[in-house]
Every structure is written in structure tokens, then in C-alpha cells.
Amino acid sequence: MAYRIGLDISGGDRAPDEIIKGAILARKELGYDVVLVGVKQEIQDALTKQGAALSNFEIVHAPEKIEMAESPAASCRKKKNSSIVIGAKLLKEKKIDAFVSCGNTGAVVCASTLALRLIEGVERPGIGLMMPNPSGISLVVDVGANIDPKPIHLFQYGIMASVYYNLVLDKENPTVGLLNIGEEASKGNDFTKSVHKSFTASSLNFTGNLEAKDLFSGKCDCVVCDGFAGNIALKVSESCATFVAKFLLETMKSDFFGIIGLLLAKRSLKKFKKMIDYAEYGGAPLLGVDGVVIIGHGRSNARAVKNAIKVAGEELKRDLIAKIKVKVNEVCQNQDIKQILNV
Amino acid sequence: MAYRIGLDISGGDRAPDEIIKGAILARKELGYDVVLVGVKQEIQDALTKQGAALSNFEIVHAPEKIEMAESPAASCRKKKNSSIVIGAKLLKEKKIDAFVSCGNTGAVVCASTLALRLIEGVERPGIGLMMPNPSGISLVVDVGANIDPKPIHLFQYGIMASVYYNLVLDKENPTVGLLNIGEEASKGNDFTKSVHKSFTASSLNFTGNLEAKDLFSGKCDCVVCDGFAGNIALKVSESCATFVAKFLLETMKSDFFGIIGLLLAKRSLKKFKKMIDYAEYGGAPLLGVDGVVIIGHGRSNARAVKNAIKVAGEELKRDLIAKIKVKVNEVCQNQDIKQILNV
Numbered sequence: 001m002a003y004r005i006g007l008d009i010s011g012g013d014r015a016p017d018e019i020i021k022g023a024i025l026a027r028k029e030l031g032y033d034v035v036l037v038g039v040k041q042e043i044q045d046a047l048t049k050q051g052a053a054l055s056n057f058e059i060v061h062a063p064e065k066i067e068m069a070e071s072p073a074a075s076c077r078k079k080k081n082s083s084i085v086i087g088a089k090l091l092k093e094k095k096i097d098a099f100v101s102c103g104n105t106g107a108v109v110c111a112s113t114l115a116l117r118l119i120e121g122v123e124r125p126g127i128g129l130m131m132p133n134p135s136g137i138s139l140v141v142d143v144g145a146n147i148d149p150k151p152i153h154l155f156q157y158g159i160m161a162s163v164y165y166n167l168v169l170d171k172e173n174p175t176v177g178l179l180n181i182g183e184e185a186s187k188g189n190d191f192t193k194s195v196h197k198s199f200t201a202s203s204l205n206f207t208g209n210l211e212a213k214d215l216f217s218g219k220c221d222c223v224v225c226d227g228f229a230g231n232i233a234l235k236v237s238e239s240c241a242t243f244v245a246k247f248l249l250e251t252m253k254s255d256f257f258g259i260i261g262l263l264l265a266k267r268s269l270k271k272f273k274k275m276i277d278y279a280e281y282g283g284a285p286l287l288g289v290d291g292v293v294i295i296g297h298g299r300s301n302a303r304a305v306k307n308a309i310k311v312a313g314e315e316l317k318r319d320l321i322a323k324i325k326v327k328v329n330e331v332c333q334n335q336d337i338k339q340i341l342n343v
Numbered sequence: 344m345a346y347r348i349g350l351d352i353s354g355g356d357r358a359p360d361e362i363i364k365g366a367i368l369a370r371k372e373l374g375y376d377v378v379l380v381g382v383k384q385e386i387q388d389a390l391t392k393q394g395a396a397l398s399n400f401e402i403v404h405a406p407e408k409i410e411m412a413e414s415p416a417a418s419c420r421k422k423k424n425s426s427i428v429i430g431a432k433l434l435k436e437k438k439i440d441a442f443v444s445c446g447n448t449g450a451v452v453c454a455s456t457l458a459l460r461l462i463e464g465v466e467r468p469g470i471g472l473m474m475p476n477p478s479g480i481s482l483v484v485d486v487g488a489n490i491d492p493k494p495i496h497l498f499q500y501g502i503m504a505s506v507y508y509n510l511v512l513d514k515e516n517p518t519v520g521l522l523n524i525g526e527e528a529s530k531g532n533d534f535t536k537s538v539h540k541s542f543t544a545s546s547l548n549f550t551g552n553l554e555a556k557d558l559f560s561g562k563c564d565c566v567v568c569d570g571f572a573g574n575i576a577l578k579v580s581e582s583c584a585t586f587v588a589k590f591l592l593e594t595m596k597s598d599f600f601g602i603i604g605l606l607l608a609k610r611s612l613k614k615f616k617k618m619i620d621y622a623e624y625g626g627a628p629l630l631g632v633d634g635v636v637i638i639g640h641g642r643s644n645a646r647a648v649k650n651a652i653k654v655a656g657e658e659l660k661r662d663l664i665a666k667i668k669v670k671v672n673e674v675c676q677n678q679d680i681k682q683i684l685n686v
Binding site: 069071133134144147148179181183184186188189190211212213214215216217225227228229231232233234235236237238239240241243244245246247248252255257258260261262263264265266267 | 414487490491522527531533554555558560570575577579581582583588589591595598601603604605606607610
């Protein structure tokens with residue numbers, strides 16, 4: 001089906017050119033209608049630069065831009081004509097089927113929550129991130145939408161992640177783990193202990209606490225954590241990978257045989273780089289809002305943009321929002337869990 | 344000066360052999376008297392196995408062992424004759440000048456705090472970790488002693504880290520950063536905002552928030568964070584480094600030229616491994632308790648043990664505890680800061 005995917009052209013470090021290139025790629029490879037939201041003149045110029053027919057894309061003019069460092073709440077309030085606020089509104093009005101932005105993450109969360117509201121029964125939105133591991137992918141929720149969460153929020157992230165993994169990543173009864181500072185149920189603070197208890201009492205395939213050292217082991221399909229710790233984990237892993245690779249290459253370059261080794265291993269290094277490249281995994285689903293919203297990485301290139309659009313399409317195909325609604329309301333009915341979570 | 348350093352022989356994944364080897368190394372290379380705390384027979388056997396003269400070491404018999412997975416508080420209460428509880432007691436009674444353990448981290452924190460109490464003015468202990476970066480070392484406090492901290496605790500970690508960096512890592516006026524999910528002062532939750540304000544009002548060389556992606560950049564000498572996030576950051580970085588290195592090597596091994604490249608680059612890979620090896624940086628100081636306590640990595644080998652003992656000696660040489668006491672009481676006098684921190 002030819003979905004209509006709204007794409008924020010003003011957001012992202014490489015906007016507008018790489019975003020436009022991503023839109024062109026997505027239209028060609030996925031067959032979706034991509035609705036470009038941003039400054040009209042900039043969009044037209046960028047399309048022309050890429051030699052694309054202007055008639056292939058619908059453009060929605062959004063004269064204002066929310067910068068990466070702006071305060072999410074304040075910018076959403078003030079910049080009603082920004083690409084992010086208009087994109088969320090288009091989705092609310094069903095003029096598009098999904099919205100993708102590589103802009104200010106906090107603003108996307110804020111604008112989407114305000115315009116779309118939350119799925120009935122869900123208390124807070126959470127950002128899901130696909131992390132590669134040797135045997136596949138782990139979905140980590142939340143990596144930054146909610147930095148002052150209550151236990152019920154994490155419990156619901158577990159439900160939503162589980163539904164997502166089942167539908168979009170196509171696995172029956174995916175495992176759910178809780179990111180904590182130790183494996184035993186007794187580890188962590190009161191907050192994590194309460195979340196642990198609620199998962200244990202639920203029908204989810206909960207495998208207990210997951211230590212951060214196992215985040216890349218593939219031990220759990222879904223990993224639940226608070227947005228503060230999740231964001232730290234995500235950023236540390238990104239920078240650590242870069243640091244290790246850089247350090248390693250520099251050490252090799254400082255040695256004659258190392259240089260020869262590097263040259264010979266060039267092809268495998270390229271393969272490796274592709275494996276750990278975030279662009280492969282597309283964008284991060286914003287789970288919990290009542291509409292399909294995908295947050296792309298700020299550094300997204302054309303391929304990452306296309307893959308983010310692809311993720312949006314997968315969610316639509318699987319009717320993710322409706323399925324989350326059913327599951328959240330089913331699992332949260334449990335009286336024991338309500339008591340544990342004090343709701 | 345020949346310090347008397349107490350060493351826990353029962354703690355650590357490679358106890359007792361690697362720990363004993365570390366003690367022998369430390370005695371030989373650093374000239375310290377190492378007091379071995381653990382099961383007497385095991386210690387004697389291990390010394391004999393290494394061909395060391397039993398007369399070179401004082402042994403304090405500690406028949407009980409606290410296992411890695413045991414609950415810290417409960418095990419310290421129940422196992423009064425464990426190496427960790429006895430080691431902390433020896434330090435309290437000044438029968439040793441410092442105590443080093445690679446055992447159960449929580450139990451070391453707990454036993455040390457109970458036996459030694461905190462430095463006057465300090466409200467909570469914190470674990471400091473040395474993290475390598477391209478230009479030197481960052482000291483991160485706290486990485487797991489205190490997972491439910493108040494802002495005053497983090498403020499004091501900043502002071503203690505600053506004193507430590509100045510004295511032990513020999514740098515005037517070291518910079519202090521606060522680990523957060525964004526650089527701007529407005530980023531984070533109420534907790535981090537309050538800590539940020541207190542640092543800004545202080546005489547420390549505070550450089551503001553530090554994003555986790557910059558943890559390996561060497562941007563800050565001292566990095567302050569809550570023990571939960573700090574522990575996650577530490578564990579993620581460890582596993583990420585392993586994951587990246589393993590992935591990279593496996594990719595290279597799957598390709599003919601890659602294998603040749605690997606063989607040629609063997610020497611540089613070894614150099615690289617050494618650079619990111621935790622064993623180089625010794626143990627983690629337990630800051631805030633009224634005595635020199637060093638927590639070694641659970642996986643410590645002989646060299647790591649020796650380096651942990653070396654760190655203990657450096658703290659003693661610099662009279663760290665007394666200097667921390669003076670500085671904490673000086674900085675915490677500030678009325679504005681007291682008001683910000685609500686103390």
C-alpha cells in the first residue's frame with residue numbers, strides 16, 4: 001500500500017540535502033508517497049539540486065525551524081509553524097499516515113504528545129532504539145523521552161516493546177529484560193525493584209534484570225530502562241565504539257606492519273563499519289503516542305532517512321498502534337500489578 | 344616509606360592465585376609490606392605454589408568469604424570473620440595503612456563505611472573510576488556505591504574527585520563536569536539541575552554538563568554522576584569495547600586478506616589491548632570513607648592487583664584523606680550552596 005509519510009526536511013545535522021535524498025530513495029525503493037514538511041523554497045531547491053521532479057512530492061510549507069539545542073517545550077509552544085509542530089498536526093488530522101523527523105528529539109516527543117495524545121491507557125511515551133548484537137537486534141526503551149519516570153511507565157514500555165518486537169521484528173513471545181546494576185531481583189533501588197516485581201507478576205516473557213555489560217550480548221530482545229540511564233547507555237555505546245575503532249586504527253597506523261595489515265583488511269573493515277552503522281537500523285519509534293512517529297538520528301544520511309521511513313511503513317502495515325492499545329489495556333488490568341505499581 | 348597494605352585474598356574471580364601473585368609483585372616492585380587477609384591455609388598454599396617465602400608476608404586469618412553475588416549489607420552483618428569485614432576492621436584499628444579488595448564491591452563499601460565511618464562533613468561514599476581517554480585519564484565518581492543519591496552527595500563527589508585529581512594525578516585546578524543528557528544548564532531532571540547550580544556557585548573548576556558521548560573525549564578531568572547511571576556507563580563501555588573488538592576481529596578473520604592483515608597487525612593490536620586494559624589503571628578509590636580503601640576489578644590479574652596497591656600508596660603519600668576533609672568543609676561552608684542543596 002502506498003502510505004503517505006510526512007518527512008521533516010528542516011531537522012537533522014545534514015538537512016536539507018541528505019533528508020531530501022532519503023525522501024527520493026524511499027519513494028523509489030519503497031513506493032511510498034513522501035510529504036515534505038519544511039521551508040518550501042529550500043525543499044524545491046534541494047529537489048532541483050538532486051534532479052528530482054517537483055511534481056513527485058507534495059510539499060507542506062513550514063517556515064519556522066526548531067534548532068537542535070532549543071528547549072523542547074518552549075520551542076513547540078512558540079514555533080507553531082515549525083516543521084515538527086506542523087508535521088505532528090498533519091498526522092493528527094490524518095493528512096499523513098506517519099511522521100518522520102531527524103530534528104530535535106525532545107521537540108518531536110513534545111509536539112507529538114501534544115497533537116496526537118497518548119494511546120488510551122498509556123501514561124508516558126518512550127523512545128525505542130534498535131541496538132545491534134551478534135545474534136540480531138535488541139530494542140531498548142526508553143532512551144530519553146522520559147527522564148523522571150514512575151515504575152508504571154517502565155512497565156508499560158515493556159509491554160509496548162514486546163508488542164513492537166513481536167510484530168515488526170517478527171518474533172513470538174520476545175524476551176523482556178530490565179536494565180539494572182545487578183542480575184539478582186534484589187539489586188537496584190526501590191524504583192527498579194518495583195518495576196521488577198510488576199514484570200514478574202505479568203504475562204510478559206520477563207527474564208529478569210539485565211546488566212549493562214550484557215546490553216550487546218543479545219540476551220534480551222527487549223530492554224527496559226529509565227530515559228536518563230538509557231540515554232547515557234546509548235551515548236556511551238556510540239562514543240565508545242568510535243573511540244575503540246579510532247584508537248585501534250591509530251595504533252595500527254603507527255606501526256609498519258600495522259599499516260600493511262590495515263590495507264589488507266580494508267574490505268573487512270568496511271563490512272564491520274556497515275554492521276555497527278546506525279543508518280542500517282533506521283529510526284527510533286516513539287512508542288505510546290497515538291500515531292506512528294519515527295525519530296531519526298540527528299546525523300542521519302540519506303540511507304538512514306530511507307530506513308526510518310521504512311520502519312514507519314512496517315509499523316503501519318502491522319497496525320502497531322491498535323495492537324499496543326489492546327495489549328496495554330489487557331496486561332494493565334491485572335489487580336496484583338496495579339497494587340505493585342500503586343496505580 | 345614502607346606502607347602496610349592489607350590485601351583481601353578471598354575476593355576476586357581469580358582468587359587466590361592472581362591476588363597472591365599481585366602481592367608478591369607489589370612487595371618486590373613497590374617495597375610495601377603486604378598484609379594478606381583470608382583463609383590462612385589457602386594463603387600459605389598459594390604462596391608456596393608461587394615459590395614465595397612465607398616469612399615475607401604477614402597473614403591475618405579470615406575464615407569466612409563473601410561471595411560476589413551476596414547481598415552487601417546482609418553478608419557484612421552475618422560474616423564478621425570474612426576477609427572484607429576483617430580487612431576494614433584492621434584499617435580502623437590502624438594495623439594496616441590501607442585496604443585493597445577485588446571482592447564484592449557492595450560489601451567493601453558497606454564494611455568500610457561501617458568500620459571506618461565517613462570523613463567528617465562527607466555524607467556518602469562514592470566509587471571513583473579511572474577511564475582512559477586519548478589525552479589522559481578521566482576520574483568518574485560515582486560508579487555504583489550510591490544508587491539513590493541526593494544532590495549534596497554528587498556535589499561532594501565533585502569536591503573529592505577534584506582533590507584526588509589534583510593530588511594523585513598531579514594537576515592544578517582540574518576541571519569538573521556533570522554527566523547529563525544534554526550540555527545546556529537547562530537539560531536533565533530536577534536532580535541534575537540542582538547539582539549543576541551548586542557546582543556553578545562553588546569555587547571548583549566546573550565546566551558544566553558533560554554528555555555521555557564525551558565521556559571518552561577527555562573533555563573533563565573529573566566527571567560526576569549518580570551511581571546508577573555511572574554504573575551503567577561503566578558497564579556499557581566495558582562491554583562495548585569488547586563487542587567492537589570481537590566483532591572487528593571476527594569480520595577480519597572471515598576474509599583471506601583480513602587474516603593476513605590481522606597477523607601483520609598483531610604487534611599493534613597487542614599495544615592497543617594494553618592501552619584499554621583496566622589492569623593498567625589499578626583499582627578504584629572508595630572516596631569519602633575515613634581511610635584508604637581501593638576496590639579492584641573482579642577480574643583483576645596480578646598486575647591489576649599490584650596497580651591497585653600502588654594507587655593505595657599514592658593516596659597515602661599525598662595524605663589524601665586529610666586534604667579531602669579540609670576541602671569538603673571549606674567548600675560546603677558556602678551559604679548559597681547550602682541553600683541550593685537544601686542542607
